[in-house]
Structures are given as structure tokens and as C-alpha cells.
Amino acid sequence: MPRLNATARHLVRFTLNGRPVQGEAEPRLLLTDFLRHVLGATGTHVGCEHGVCGACTVQVDGVPARGCLTLAVQVEGCEIRTVEGLAPEPARLSVLQDAFRRHHALQCGFCTAGMLMSLDAFLRDQPRPTEAALRDMLSGHLCRCTGYAPILAAALDAAERLAEGPPDA
Ligand code: FES
Ligand code: FES
Numbered sequence: 001m002p003r004l005n006a007t008a009r010h011l012v013r014f015t016l017n018g019r020p021v022q023g024e025a026e027p028r029l030l031l032t033d034f035l036r037h038v039l040g041a042t043g044t045h046v047g048c049e050h051g052v053c054g055a056c057t058v059q060v061d062g063v064p065a066r067g068c069l070t071l072a073v074q075v076e077g078c079e080i081r082t083v084e085g086l087a088p089e090p091a092r093l094s095v096l097q098d099a100f101r102r103h104h105a106l107q108c109g110f111c112t113a114g115m116l117m118s119l120d121a122f123l124r125d126q127p128r129p130t131e132a133a134l135r136d137m138l139s140g141h142l143c144r145c146t147g148y149a150p151i152l153a154a155a156l157d158a159a160e161r162l163a164e165g166p167p168d169a
Contacts, residue, residue, distance in 0.1 A: 011128045014078045016041065016083030025072040031065075032056045034072035035082065036168070043083040043113050054141035057114035058082050083113035086120060095165075096120055099158035100151075107145035115141050119155055127163050131156060 009024040016039065017164060023038040030049075034059070035041045047055035049068045056067035059081040075164070086094045093101065096119055106112045122137050124128065125150075134155050 010073055012072050012076050014075050014080050016080050017082060022027055023072075027071065027128045028095050029072045030068055031058070031070040031072050031075060031080075032067035035067065035080075038072075040084055043112055045110055047110065052142065053111070054114040054118065055111050057141070059121055060116055062121065064121045070109075081117070083116055086116060094120070095161050096154075096158040099154040099161065103150045103154035103157060105112065105146060105150040105154035111141055111143040111145075115143070115151060119158070123155075123159055123162055127159070129159055134159070 003161050006027055009026055011022060012025050012034065013020065013022040015021070016035075021039055023034065025038065029038075032044055032046050032049075034108050036046070044058055044067055045055040046068060047053035049056075051066045051069045054066070057064050058067045059065070059079075060070065060075055061078050062081075078093065086097055096116060100106060100112065100116065106132060118137065120139060122134075131152070134152060138151060138155070143151065
């Protein structure tokens with residue numbers, strides 16, 4: 001990455017959920033703050049702000065990443081996917097989102113966007129995960145409400161449904 005002036009604002013351009021976006025950011029601005037405050041994409045949540053809770057997880061070029069550990073200027077030219085991009089249509093949830101709904105896998109919902117973004121990528125890479133693998137993956141996300149059992153049930157259900165049928169269009 002070229003050397004950046006620490007206080008100057010820089011133009012940052014990337015693709016957000018398939019649409020080109022741009023805005024200005026100081027080099028220190030976090031991706032989460034850029035998404036929420038510059039672009040108004042508030043689906044991505046901010047919890048601990050130091051990489052522990054997973055609430056801020058987005059996908060950068062298809063790979064889950066902590067938005068609170070990523071600078072906005074680092075994603076210049078990347079493809080960013082957030083929870084707003086999961087549903088295949090405005091009135092239709094993705095298979096994973098629908099499994100969360102049916103299994104009541106959220107209460108306050110604060111952790112949910114990050115969980116969904118990690119699970120979406122995980123199930124793409126590992127279509128038939130073991131329960132142990134899912135538990136291990138979910139250990140990277142903190143939920144203070146659910147006790148995790150319904151989240152695990154939703155993840156297993158979604159994995160089964162995705163393995164059986166066509167993926168989300
Ligand atoms: S807000 Fe990023 S990991 Fe907690
Ligand atoms: S549903 Fe409240 S923190 Fe997870």
C-alpha cells in the first residue's frame with residue numbers, strides 16, 4: 001500500500017454487495033465506521049472494537065474479516081459483502097437467514113450479522129461440516145443472549161438444506 005498522509009482524507013472505492021461505492025476516509029478510519037457512518041450501511045455492528053466479539057465481521061473478497069481490525073483504505077478495490085447483501089431478494093431470506101429465523105437463533109440480534117457473515121463463508125467452503133467444526137467456528141463469535149444452542153441448530157439445519165438443494169440465487 002502506498003504511504004498515506006496520516007491526517008488527509010483519501011478517496012476509497014470498493015464494491016459493497018455488488019454495487020460500486022466510494023467515500024473519503026482518513027487512513028485511521030476503521031472499515032466498520034466507514035460502512036456505518038460514511039456509507040450508512042448500519043447492518044454491520046460494532047461491539048468490542050478490538051477483534052474479539054466478531055459482531056463486526058464482513059466478507060472481504062469472500063473471506064470473513066473483522067471490520068474493526070480493518071482500515072477503510074485497505075479495502076480499496078475489494079469486494080465487500082455485508083449482512084445487507086445476504087438476502088437473494090428484498091422479500092426472501094437466504095437459507096441461512098431463514099434457518100436463524102426458524103430456530104430462534106437470535107434474541108437482541110447484536111451478534112447476528114457477524115455470525116451470518118462468518119457462517120455464510122464457512123458453509124460455502126465446507127458444505128457438509130461436522131457439528132464439532134461448526135462449534136469451533138462459532139467459538140470466534142460472542143453471543144450474550146442465546147446460549148448458542150439455537151445458533152448451532154440453525155447452522156446445522158442450513159448446512160443440510162444447502163447441501164440438498166440449489167444454493168441461494
Ligand atoms: S467489534 Fe470487531 S471483533 Fe468485536
Ligand atoms: S442475540 Fe444478543 S448477543 Fe447474540
